Amino acid sequence: MRNPLRTLVAFTAVSFVALAATLSPAAAQAWPDRPVKFIIPLGPGAGVDITARLVADKLSTKWGQPVVVENRPGGDAFVAITGVLSANDTHTLLFAPASTFTAHPLLHDKLPYNPKDLTPIARVTNTLIALGVPTEIGVGTVKELAAKIKEQPNKLNYASVTGANDLLFAAFLKTENLEMAKVPYKDPVTAINDLSENRIQAFVGAYAIMRPRVQAGKVKVIALTNTQHAQALNDIPTAAEAGFRSLELDGLVGLLGPKDMPLAMREKIAADIKQVLSDPEINAKLAATGQVVNPGSPKEFEAALNEQSGKVVEIGKILGIKAAGN
16 A cells, blocks of 8 residues: 555545536436446445345336446456446446545555546445454454454454455554454455354444344344444444444445536436435335435535545545655
8 A cells, every 4th residue: 555645635636526517408318318237346245236236126117228237346446447437438337335446546556547537426325334243253342352353463354345444444453553464355245254154353344245144143243334323223333332433434325427427417317316215115125234325416425425535534644554665
């Protein structure tokens, strides 16, 4: 990790500027005129995957066009992002958690894409991001986990989804003076399987992907990183409620497209998504899988992205990420 913090500040300032491209209302309403594709940087079963498929199904009916969800995990989300940008098509969009890309300038010396080429379309949900542990290790709180790690420095393993969540847990470990070995995974589903078998002892990622193992009694969620307490998971504290603000980060999820997508088109898509998410049936399904429905316009999504990027800057300061040679 070698990029200077100023790179991230520049990324924040220029990445999510809503473009004021012109488009007649009639042209915007005509979209889509062919099938739409949502590309996801995570594998099947992830929280964002569940959300995308529920939303895509409803939008397909509303738009009168197929809305296909395509999983392209791996490569720290580069595979999915470059896939969207290389298509350069207003009908091929990125459906992703912001945490997969807001941390890129801190994680990579050189990016295979230009962040300015992505533009916000719609905020969709806030994924409930959970800190899970194997039930087998007998840990019930973050405090107890910290104590166990301290007793066995570098003897326990952790994993997390790539991006900001990965940095978040690393910053937590540093803040609490804890030493834990990181195990990389291409697909978080595989990590959850290993978590449930106590091959790794902590995982930070979407609650939805842990839920089956939680219900089976193999995994216990000891905290949520989200800033707001989740009514659907009332017995699980937020990181702040557990006394560890160093583990606080919202699971922002939204839709992005190529930079030349006209504002009127993006506003139409955002409005359609907001209408779809007002359906009590889909709302209930998303709540059951650990999503907080939170639709927003292109400008609202842009503001939320910038806020998260600011949080990532602070995480970078904790970790002391700097340019090579500094």
